[in-house]
Amino acid sequence: MAQGDNRLLLLMVHGVSSTLEWSSTVLSVLGSHFQTRLIRYRYFHTIWGPVKVYVWPTALLLLVGCALAKWAHSSTDDSLGKPTAFWLVIGLLVLQFLIAAFGEIQWMRRVEKSRPVFLPPLFLTAIGLMGAFSLGYPWQWACPIASTVGTAVFLDLREYGGSRFGTPALLGLPTLVTLVSGWFISIFLAGVDVKLAFFALGVVAVTEPILRANLAFERVKAELQAAADDSPFPPFLVAHSLGTYLTAHVLRETQSLNLSRIIYTGCVLDRRFRWDEIVPSSGESRLMQVTNYVGRIDLVPAMTGLLRCIWCLSTVIGRIVPDRVAEVLRNLLYWRSLGAAGVLGFKGSSELVHTTKPQEPCSACSGKVGLIHNIDHGWARHSTLNQDRPFQAWSWIPSLWGIPVHEYHQWQSICRRGYAHSQNLKESINWVSLREYEDKLLKGPWSWPSSPDVHGRPGQTLEQLVESLLKAQSLPVQAKQLMKRLPTFLFSTVHEAFQEARKKADDQDSVKMGWLHPEVALQRAVLLAQEVQK
Numbered sequence: 001m002a003q004g005d006n007r008l009l010l011l012m013v014h015g016v017s018s019t020l021e022w023s024s025t026v027l028s029v030l031g032s033h034f035q036t037r038l039i040r041y042r043y044f045h046t047i048w049g050p051v052k053v054y055v056w057p058t059a060l061l062l063l064v065g066c067a068l069a070k071w072a073h074s075s076t077d078d079s080l081g082k083p084t085a086f087w088l089v090i091g092l093l094v095l096q097f098l099i100a101a102f103g104e105i106q107w108m109r110r111v112e113k114s115r116p117v118f119l120p121p122l123f124l125t126a127i128g129l130m131g132a133f134s135l136g137y138p139w140q141w142a143c144p145i146a147s148t149v150g151t152a153v154f155l156d157l158r159e160y161g162g163s164r165f166g167t168p169a170l171l172g173l174p175t176l177v178t179l180v181s182g183w184f185i186s187i188f189l190a191g192v193d194v195k196l197a198f199f200a201l202g203v204v205a206v207t208e209p210i211l212r213a214n215l216a217f218e219r220v221k222a223e224l225q226a227a228a229d230d231s232p233f234p235p236f237l238v239a240h241s242l243g244t245y246l247t248a249h250v251l252r253e254t255q256s257l258n259l260s261r262i263i264y265t266g267c268v269l270d271r272r273f274r275w276d277e278i279v280p281s282s283g284e285s286r287l288m289q290v291t292n293y294v295g296r297i298d299l300v301p302a303m304t305g306l307l308r309c310i311w312c313l314s315t316v317i318g319r320i321v322p323d324r325v326a327e328v329l330r331n332l333l334y335w336r337s338l339g340a341a342g343v344l345g346f347k348g349s350s351e352l353v354h355t356t357k358p359q360e361p362c363s364a365c366s367g368k369v370g371l372i373h374n375i376d377h378g379w380a381r382h383s384t385l386n387q388d389r390p391f392q393a394w395s396w397i398p399s400l401w402g403i404p405v406h407e408y409h410q411w412q413s414i415c416r417r418g419y420a421h422s423q424n425l426k427e428s429i430n431w432v433s434l435r436e437y438e439d440k441l442l443k444g445p446w447s448w449p450s451s452p453d454v455h456g457r458p459g460q461t462l463e464q465l466v467e468s469l470l471k472a473q474s475l476p477v478q479a480k481q482l483m484k485r486l487p488t489f490l491f492s493t494v495h496e497a498f499q500e501a502r503k504k505a506d507d508q509d510s511v512k513m514g515w516l517h518p519e520v521a522l523q524r525a526v527l528l529a530q531e532v533q534k
Contacts, residue, residue, distance in 0.1 A: 157170055268342060
């Protein structure tokens with residue numbers, strides 16, 4: 001596992017509402033072992049994130065505000081109308097301001113590391129409140145509704161433009177939209193029939209997310225392809241929530257794209273996702289392995305799985321949407337199926353999909369290793385595993401290296417305990433325990449790959465691994481000559497690497513961190529044993 005520019009490339013793709021704050025946690029664990037690159041298909045996120053997948057919030061807010069205003073005057077001639085509707089509109093305005101302010105704090109301070117921009121939403125909210133409490137009908141309604149829409153446009157600019165727009169543009173454009181929207185709403189409330197305009201607005205509200213989704217797919221596709229072109233080895237991938245949906249479908253639809261090992265958390269893919277199209281029965285596979293962490297209390301894939309069930313029922317029961325019509329819709333809208341893989345796991349043939357517990361060896365991998373592994377974590381919620389640094393160090397690292405997690409844990413446990421016993425050999429019990437751990441280390445069997453970018457070897461003893469290593473390097477020394485001293489050097493090497501991993505990311509020695517990989521630790525121990533042998 002070489003360091004520096006020769007490290008393997010790891011890509012990270014966020015979810016629909018993720019602000020990439022989890023990336024700092026992941027980078028602190030994986031950054032010493034991989035080159036890391038963040039793929040960002042959205043640049044600003046608030047609690048509107050999940051809603052934006054299905055409807056454009058800017059248009060939705062305008063429709064809801066106008067509907068409340070019409071309802072308020074449906075049975076009264078009073079200029080204020082129903083007070084309940086009026087206060088709901090005010091509440092909508094205040095809520096939108098809080099969403100914008102929260103987004104600024106969360107995104108700019110925690111991700112962009114720059115100063116939040118509060119002036120535009122504060123200015124627009126002030127206009128809306130002053131108009132609501134100082135003007136008469138219809139402007140007492142038009143002002144707060146239009147200000148709500150203007151604040152939503154501010155959020156759109158932040159999402160699509162990232163940090164490219166300065167404060168003048170972030171203030172000027174939403175203000176212009178506020179003025180135009182206020183004029184439109186005042187005409188609507190004055191009794192002018194604008195049903196066609198509202199129908200068109202509704203169409204835009206539901207088609208805008210489709211356009212945004214296709215833009216996201218194109219961006220992720222371009223980033224994945226560029227990463228694959230930049231690296232001599234297929235890139236590794238960690239994806240969360242909507243990032244799993246984007247990356248899997250891009251991989252399926254792009255025949256020229258190859259990836260190595262993938263980690264999915266909070267996966268929203270269909271349980272019967274066609275992995276077999278990525279891994280043909282004959283020919284070279286375009287994917288090495290997928291580890292899908294399943295959380296039984298993850299509500300997001302549970303909801304997307306429900307949407308999948310509704311779609312399937314609508315095409316089967318009662319022929320609400322005939323198969324031919326459904327197929328046309330899929331082609332027109334570029335519809336790609338969602339599902340509940342993050343809460344129930346993938347389904348497929350026994351050769352392709354295996355399900356196992358976190359600390360147990362996969363009983364189905366007796367022969368050929370399965371492509372997809374569902375790792376069942378009953379306690380995990382949607383973002384639990386993204387923010388758990390010890391879990392990532394214990395499970396993510398070996399999964400990306402192609403080492404069974406239980407074997408990696410056993411390797412570290414034997415080496416650390418062996419080192420502890422070797423430090424105090426005054427009592428005979430320590431000598432006995434030390435020999436026991438040396439025997440465990442020598443017998444194995446160990447099945448890690450010789451390099452993280454290839455598949456693992458069948459289980460072997462430590463001597464067999466050393467023989468392969470010496471043969472590959474054409475060294476004249478015999479493996480048997482090194483085996484007596486080798487455990488001592490392995491114990492100390494793994495201990496040093498583990499202690500290094502406990503330091504802050506900025507203080508870590510990249511060379512020592514590399515020793516966490518068993519193959520690298522073994523190479524160092526062999527070199528040290530050779531020096532002593534000489």
